[in-house]
Structure formats: C-alpha cells, structure tokens
Amino acid sequence: MLVLLVMPFTSVNAQNYITEGFESSTFPPSSWTLTTSSGSGSDDGGPTGWAHQTSYGASFPGIPAHSGSGMAWYNSWDIYSGSYSDLITPAMNFSSYTGGSNQVSFWYYNYSGSDYMNVIVNTTASSSGSSATTLATINLSTSSSGWHQYTYTIPSSYSSSSTVYVSVQAQAHYGYDENIDDVAVDHIPPCSGIPGVALIP
Numbered sequence: 001m002l003v004l005l006v007m008p009f010t011s012v013n014a015q016n017y018i019t020e021g022f023e024s025s026t027f028p029p030s031s032w033t034l035t036t037s038s039g040s041g042s043d044d045g046g047p048t049g050w051a052h053q054t055s056y057g058a059s060f061p062g063i064p065a066h067s068g069s070g071m072a073w074y075n076s077w078d079i080y081s082g083s084y085s086d087l088i089t090p091a092m093n094f095s096s097y098t099g100g101s102n103q104v105s106f107w108y109y110n111y112s113g114s115d116y117m118n119v120i121v122n123t124t125a126s127s128s129g130s131s132a133t134t135l136a137t138i139n140l141s142t143s144s145s146g147w148h149q150y151t152y153t154i155p156s157s158y159s160s161s162s163t164v165y166v167s168v169q170a171q172a173h174y175g176y177d178e179n180i181d182d183v184a185v186d187h188i189p190p191c192s193g194i195p196g197v198a199l200i201p
Contacts, residue, residue, distance in 0.1 A: 015187040017092040023070040027052035031090035040083040049085035059177045066107040066181035074170035074178040076115045083172045086127045091163045100189040105151035115175035120167040127167040
C-alpha cells in the first residue's frame with residue numbers, strides 16, 4: 001500500500017513596523033502623536049489625555065503593567081464625560097512589503113464601566129477624515145477583569161500606502177481608567193513555497 005503524504009506550505013516570519021511598551025517616562029514616545037478633544041478637563045486636575053503610568057501608580061484601580069513597569073494610561077475616572085484622547089503611532093510605510101496582510105495588536109486592561117476605546121487606521125495622524133477606518137470598538141465590560149490581547153487585521157486598501165497611522169482613542173464616561181501596553185504593528189507575509197508530495201511504500 002502506498003501512502004500519499006502532502007507537506008504544507010512554509011511560513012515566513014512577520015516583519016515588525018512598531019513595538020512599544022511605554023517603559024520611558026517621556027510621553028508620548030518619540031514620533032507618536034497625542035491629541036485630546038476640545039473642552040477636555042479633569043475633576044482632580046490630572047492629565048486630560050493619554051499619559052505614562054507605572055505599575056500600581058495613579059491608575060484607578062491600581063494595576064500592574066502587562067510587561068515591564070510602564071504602560072499608557074487614560075484617567076477616565078476623573079476626565080469629563082464625553083471627552084476623548086487619541087494616541088497615534090508614528091507613520092508606517094505599508095508599501096515596503098507586498099502580499100500578506102498587516103495587523104495591529106496590543107494589550108488592554110478590562111475592568112468594568114461605561115468607558116470604551118476605538119481603534120482607528122488612517123493615512124494621516126488623525127482619528128478622523130475621509131481616509132479613516134474604525135477597526136474596532138472595545139467596551140470595558142465585554143470581558144473579565146485583567147489584561148487581554150486584541151489583534152486586528154488592517155484592511156488591504158491601506159497596503160499600498162506609504163504613510164499609515166493607527167490611533168488608539170480612549171473615550172471617557174466616568175468609568176474606570178483605561179490602560180494599554182505592548183503595542184505592535186506587523187506585516188504578516190503570505191505562506192511561501194510549493195507543497196511537497198511524497199509516496200511512502
């Protein structure tokens with residue numbers, strides 16, 4: 001009896017555009033952009049946009065960073081309801097790779113409350129405009145408490161763009177604070193090679 005054995009395609013390692021763990025107290029990180037909505041304010045006089053935070057620091061509730069000792073923090077417990085802040089990546093050149101797909105991933109601390117976060121891709125350093133696409137809206141109450149990883153594929157319509165940005169937009173509605181860590185944007189190449197076929201007697 002002969003057995004037909006088909007070997008699978010081989011995969012290629014991902015190519016990384018950005019990795020950011022927010023370890024430095026310099027915020028936003030180099031080449032990142034931070035914006036806040038008009039009229040943003042805070043009941044406690046604290047920051048009104050995304051800010052650097054350390055494990056068990058001022059964030060409410062106090063939490064550890066996902067890795068290392070730093071994370072990005074939005075003080076939505078005290079920031080005026082209806083305010084928002086965008087933390088925007090540096091520009092990325094998606095046209096440098098062909099085929100495959102691009103994806104963004106990060107860790108987000110879920111707790112509870114009415115706050116939420118939008119993940120937006122754009123060809124300008126903004127969360128709005130005709131070229132902006134909302135990849136996802138994440139509600140704090142949708143999963144159990146703790147760090148959870150979220151990964152989203154960026155539409156292929158951006159694959160030929162030489163300037164692409166991803167914005168993490170925190171929305172304040174007097175819920176618990178919002179925290180993210182370990183952001184990465186990667187190009188995932190297509191599988192390569194020709195399937196191998198072997199006959200085993």
